[in-house]
Amino acid sequence: MTLNNTSERTYINEIAKRANANGMNCYRFIPTDIHPGSKHIKGEFYNKDADRWESSTFLLPELVYDRCYYQEDFHSKQCQAIVNWMKQSGKTIFLGMGLPNKLEIYRTLKQSSLSPYLPKSEPFTSAKSFIAQLKTDRQLVLKPINGSQGKGIYVVQLLNDNLIISTDKQEKHISQTMSVKSATNWLTKLTRKYQYFIQPLLYLKNENNQPFDLRIFLQKDEKGVWNELSRGMRTGKTDGIISNLSAGGSITSFTEWVNTLPSKQRAFLKEELEDILSKLPALLESTFPPLFEIGIDIGIENNGAIWILDINSKPGRKMVLETKPELAEQLYLAPILFGKHLLSANTFERK
Structure with missing residues (x-):
């Protein structure tokens, strides 16, 4: 469907x-x-x-x-x-019941042991309060609560008496300077049509000023057990703000990337990722209806800080197919085999 x-x-x-x-x-x-x-x-x-x-x-x-x-x-x-x-x-x-909006997921996970991995997220309430917050934080990120593929994300910076608003559209980075009055009107119009939430700006760029993150793909097998299929580094355009493949991002091997890190940082990162992956699926399904698959986006700052940026219950396959093409047959069969498992379990429950 x-x-x-x-x-x-x-x-x-x-x-x-x-x-x-x-x-x-x-x-x-x-x-x-x-x-x-x-x-x-x-x-x-x-x-x-x-x-x-x-x-x-x-x-x-x-x-x-x-x-x-x-x-x-x-x-x-x-x-x-x-x-x-x-x-x-x-x-x-x-097969999977899907997840609610990003703010609802944040509020649920904020009450869990994964709270330290979550960037602070709060609903956008008004242009006036948002601009007032900018006077303290200087740079903030606006994201649609129902967004996907990196669409509709804006970085807003306060510089002197103007706001610099940046976004990535159709593989192009766009930046515009507005007065407070013009920005107020723009923010009001934008958030009247779409619901947004606010996050701090995290520095998630490599040495070439390209945004990058880690995508991990998890899926249930024919017995309903969660398995990790692959993980890969997504890298966006130079000076851009998103790394999504749909916006022109590229994929590289996580193994190759992580092996460039110092041994202590590499060991710490792997340990933290295992902690997240061992807890996240169960936490989601303890609050929300059952899932079939999830794509988890992890941000990694230069100082070693690790952030859960997004959780997608309808992830694409491009990353898996490019990093592990040998899994193509498994990917195409997975919905059928898991579906048969659900039908079998449903028959048993009816009996």
């Missing part, structure tokens, strides 16, 4: 090719394809023999893999409302 039929086409095609051999039929649809009265869906069915998608009408599937990336537009909100109804109805099993 996606927001449009062109989303992640290659990945979804590879899953569909393996469905029949594992006793499943594969359908593709958009939430708004569901007829509210009959609950029939006008979507597409994967014909294995012809190796193509064909128009089809079918009932709500017993198992759904939700790959919808919601934004603030009308179509996203419409689809999200339908998906929420699907989850509450209990008529279908979701």
Whole structure:
């Protein structure tokens, strides 16, 4: 299930090719394809023999893999409302139920033993209070609470009586200087349309002034056990502010990068990462509904400080495929095998 039929086409095609051999039929649809009265869906069915998608009408599937990336537009909100109804109805099993907004995740983890790894995050309430905070902190980051792929992130700096506002758009770094009055109007307009939260500016750049972070991909196997599939360093454009691959970032081996660090710093980093990974999935699932996979973004400052920057319940596959191409078959089979595990567990519970 996606927001449009062109989303992640290659990945979804590879899953569909393996469905029949594992006793499943594969359908593709958009939430708004569901007829509210009959609950029939006008979507597409994967014909294995012809190796193509064909128009089809079918009932709500017993198992759904939700790959919808919601934004603030009308179509996203419409689809999200339908998906929420699907989850509450209990008529279908979701591979993963997804995570709430970033501020809600922060508030939950802030009460846990992982609190020291979290950058302070607070909701944006008004342009006036934000600018007042800038007079103390000088530089702050604005992030949409429902953001993805690094979109809509701004770094705001107070310099003399002006605000310098920077962002990355379509692989380009854009910076603009505004008066306090103009910035107030801009902030008010921006946050009227989207909900934002505020974080301190962390220095997460390499020696070439490129933003970088560590992405770790975790996924449940056919028995429902969490496993780490890969980890890789994402590096953004010079002078930019985000490292996301969708914004033109590149991927390098974590092993190669970490081996450039002094031995003590390397040992400390590995120990801290193990602490985070051993606790995070269970903490999330103790508060929120079950998950299938997560992408964890870790920021590493020059002074050795480690930060949990983001947790994504619908991570992409590019990082895994580039750092560990030998895992391609495992990636494409994983939703099917975990889905069979869920169906089996559901049958047992009904009995």
